Amino acid sequence: MELPAGVAALVSSLAAGRGAVAIALGGSRATGAADATSDWDLALYYRGELDLAPLARHGEVHPPGSWGRIMNGGAWLDVDGLRVDVLLRDLDVVERFAAAARRGEYEVDALLGYVAGAPTYTVLAELALGRVLAGAQPEAGDFPPTLAAAATARWRFHVGFSLDQARARAARGDVVGTAGQTAKAVVEAAHAIACARRQWVVNEKRLVDRAGLGALHAAFAHVPAGPDPLAAWVAAVRADLDAALDRA
Numbered sequence: 660m661e662l663p664a665g666v667a668a669l670v671s672s673l674a675a676g677r678g679a680v681a682i683a684l685g686g687s688r689a690t691g692a693a694d695a696t697s698d699w700d701l702a703l704y705y706r707g708e709l710d711l712a713p714l715a716r717h718g719e720v721h722p723p724g725s726w727g728r729i730m731n732g733g734a735w736l737d738v739d740g741l742r743v744d745v746l747l748r749d750l751d752v753v754e755r756f757a758a759a760a761r762r763g764e765y766e767v768d769a770l771l772g773y774v775a776g777a778p779t780y781t782v783l784a785e786l787a788l789g790r791v792l793a794g795a796q797p798e799a800g801d802f803p804p805t806l807a808a809a810a811t812a813r814w815r816f817h818v819g820f821s822l823d824q825a826r827a828r829a830a831r832g833d834v835v836g837t838a839g840q841t842a843k844a845v846v847e848a849a850h851a852i853a854c855a856r857r858q859w860v861v862n863e864k865r866l867v868d869r870a871g872l873g874a875l876h877a878a879f880a881h882v883p884a885g886p887d888p889l890a891a892w893v894a895a896v897r898a899d900l901d902a903a904l905d906r907a
Contacts, residue, residue, distance in 0.1 A: 662792070665739035666699050669717065673703050673745070674793035677710035680750055681794030685861070689790045698742035702789055703733075704796050706750050714745060723747055729756075729768055729777050748782065754797060757783040763805030773863055775817070775846040780806060784859035802857035814851035815904060818844045822897050829889035837889050838882045841896050845875055848900045855907040872903055 662670065662684075670682050686700030687693040703714075714720050718736045725732040733746040759765060760780035767776040787799035825840035846863055849870035853860045860866060867873060875896065883892050 663699075663739065663741060665741065666701075666743060669736075669738055669743065669745075670701065670792050672713040672716075673701070676713045678705040678707050679709070679794065680704045680706055681796040682792045683785075683789035683796060684792055685746070685785055685789045686744075689788055698744055699738075701743065701745045701792075702748050702785060703745055704748045704750050704753065704794070709747065717743075723749060727768060727770055728752065729779060729781055730770060748785070750797070753782045753786070756780065757786065757797070757799070760806050761800075761803045763803065763809035765806070765810065775843050775850060775863065777862075778810070778850070780810070781861055784861045787859050788861060802859060804857075807854050807857050810854040811851050811907075814847050814854060817847040818851065818900060818904070821847060822893060822900070825893045826890060829893050830886050832884070832886045832889065834882060834884055834889065837893060838879065841893055842879065844900060845872060845896070848872060848904055851904060852907040870903075872900075875899060 673679055674682050681704040683702045683704065684700065685702050687697045688699055709723065711720050711722060714734055717738060718734050720734045721732040723732045731747045731749060733744065736743045736745065756779040760783045765778050765780045767778050770777040783799055786796060821840045821844035825837050825844065828836035828840060845867060849866045849872055850860065852870040853866070867875065878892070878896055883889055
């Protein structure tokens with residue numbers, strides 16, 4: 660893929676900075692799912708102390724650790740009128756989480772902007788789906804069978820737990836809490852289906868649709884009020900999720 664001139668120049672300047680190991684293209688641009696409105700996602704993999712000056716010349720920088728241990732830090736930039744997101748990735752952290760994922764081990768972090776949270780194996784998914792533009796990054800390999808088995812079972816457990824919480828909140832007439840826990844269960848079910856299929860997931864965007872659960876969007880257009888209608892609504896969503904998970 661030929662990069663726009665401004666993006667190519669940014670990649671070159673980032674790659675030349677202290678600590679930089681590799682620059683990779685991520686998101687829809689890397690997977691071929693981009694459209695005219697898609698932004699440009701760049702991952703800056705580094706070791707040790709990172710020189711942020713090349714990035715700071717283009718806008719405000721959120722240094723390592725600002726966004727948590729998975730998202731780490733980065734910047735949202737406007738480069739020649741194009742939206743460019745630069746994500747910082749500490750390779751020591753990436754390799755530690757990737758090694759755990761290959762053993763079928765991971766954690767889920769509460770992360771701003773996420774419904775079901777971000778699994779730490781996300782960093783391995785980024786390695787698998789990204790396209791290296793400069794330098795060299797570790798090989799991701801295929802989706803680990805150990806991770807597929809462990810994550811599918813664990814996400815399914817999360818689904819049941821969230822739906823039990825939704826049912827309890829429905830009994831109290833808590834519409835917001837019920838809808839929130841039920842929505843969380845839908846996203847968790849989508850993760851379970853993706854893992855069963857050994858499909859990499861880097862975020863929750865379009866995850867529900869990719870997992871074949873798009874019909875459930877309609878259920879959230881009219882969430883009922885009152886304990887009994889709410890309980891029936893949760894039960895209906897549970898039945899749909901159970902059927903989808905059984906097919907996965």
